[in-house]
Amino acid sequence: MEFENSLSFARQLDQNDDLKRFRFRFYIPTEEGKELIYFLGNSLGLQPRTAQSYIKHVLDQWTRYGVEGFVKGKLPWLNYHDHLIQPLAKIVGALPQEVVVMNQLTVNLHLMMVSFYQPSGKRNKIICESKAFPSDQYMFESHLRYCGLKPEDVIVEISPREGEELIRTEDILAAIQENKDELALVLWGGINYYTGQLFDIGVITKAAQAAGAKAGFDLAHAAGNVILQLHNWNVDFACWCSYKYLNSGPGTVGGVYIHEKYHNDSSVQRLAGWWGYDKATRFQMKKGFKPVLTAEGWQVSSPSPVLYAAHKAALEIFEEAGMDALIKKSRLLSDYLFFILKKVNESYGGNCLKIITPGNAKERGCQVSMLMLKNGKKIYEQLSSHGIFADWREPDVIRVAPVPLYNTFEEVWSFGDTLQKILSSHS
Ligand SMILES: Cc1ncc(COP(=O)(O)O)c(C=O)c1O
Structure with a gap:
């Protein structure tokens, strides 16, 4: 699929997503009523709405x-x-x-x-x-x-x-x-x-x-x-x-x-x-x-x-969702994340990050690990302050896991957009 780095394109992908209803089966963390971007399903998955009952x-x-x-x-x-x-x-x-x-x-x-x-x-x-x-x-x-x-x-x-x-x-x-x-x-x-x-x-x-x-x-x-x-x-x-x-x-x-x-x-x-x-x-x-x-x-x-x-x-x-459908969406989500990160990196001459997760979707799950070439810890902290949950692994890696059950393509696009803005504030 030919990807585009635009909000409208990401929203189109969400509209065509057969699994989009499953997001509403989970509690998404919020701050002041606004849903945050949770890319930490590789650390602690979100709570199904039925769990408490x-x-x-x-x-x-x-x-x-x-x-x-x-x-x-x-x-x-x-x-x-x-x-x-x-x-x-x-x-x-x-x-x-x-x-x-x-x-x-x-x-x-x-x-x-x-x-x-x-x-x-x-x-x-x-x-x-x-x-x-x-x-x-x-x-x-x-x-x-x-x-x-x-x-x-x-x-x-x-x-x-x-x-x-x-x-x-x-x-x-x-x-x-x-x-x-x-x-x-x-x-x-x-x-x-x-x-x-x-x-x-x-x-x-x-x-x-x-x-x-x-x-x-x-x-x-x-x-x-x-x-x-x-x-x-x-x-x-x-x-x-x-x-x-x-x-x-x-x-x-x-x-x-x-x-x-x-x-x-x-x-x-x-x-x-x-x-x-x-x-x-x-x-x-x-x-x-x-x-x-x-x-x-x-x-x-x-x-x-x-x-x-x-x-x-x-x-x-x-x-209900089925593993085959989940994996299909997972690969598309992480492929889209790869595409967005490459675009962000290219706009800085390839000098801000290196993706260390395999490019071939068959050799990874949904997690994408970015080796930060400079100011990594600071960038990670700024992402957190913009309501993006990713995680930091010493010495220099930010891990991001868009999960097919509850993450969206729009969130992947927003992540790239926020990262771009943070990087521009450093240059
Ligand atoms: C790969 C791996 N092995 C082992 C563990 C430890 O698991 P537990 O605390 O459930 O024993 C973790 C925890 O995140 C892990 O990621």
């Missing part, structure tokens, strides 16, 4: 039935999880029995390490991204020390080449090949939080498994943001949070995918708790752990239906 329903059930809320009322808490896994399985491309909603992301990564990182002799290496999210790095360090290993002996970090921002797939595959006799696990991000680069999960999985290792993914920035086919790609396990693109509330419950081939495999270790126990006999309170033979068998503690309720509210919107 769904949560209230859980609280009402508690008021009315006390503990019997687990088995009584319109949505008994004992089965609440069943309402989440079908829509989630569609979002991540899994079989419903391969998905479980539990805990939070870093906790789940530790639990998956217990099951899928089983160092044996010299086969103990882990391949990961050099700039993995800090929580993942702390997870690796602490987990390996707990296993009696030194992180520096075990972790093989892959970086972008000198002078490049993105990690090449060929370099990941070469590292897997080089370490093939010692490799136990490849644990990689689906999308890098800093650059917005989407990795080829299927190809990485195949290479890791061909080397005799397991392949797991942190999908914090990928779930609900890009098309995933975890089952078809034969991924061993994956974890994600639900507060970013899945719009289910701050610090809310996370999600895990575990390939069905492991559900009844007693050689796979796990840290168990009563909520992972066979549902039919859980309350007989017998000795000896007998797991549910699905991903639910990895649950440890009893879950919070309050958190499930907000998650349900958000997942229903995904069901």
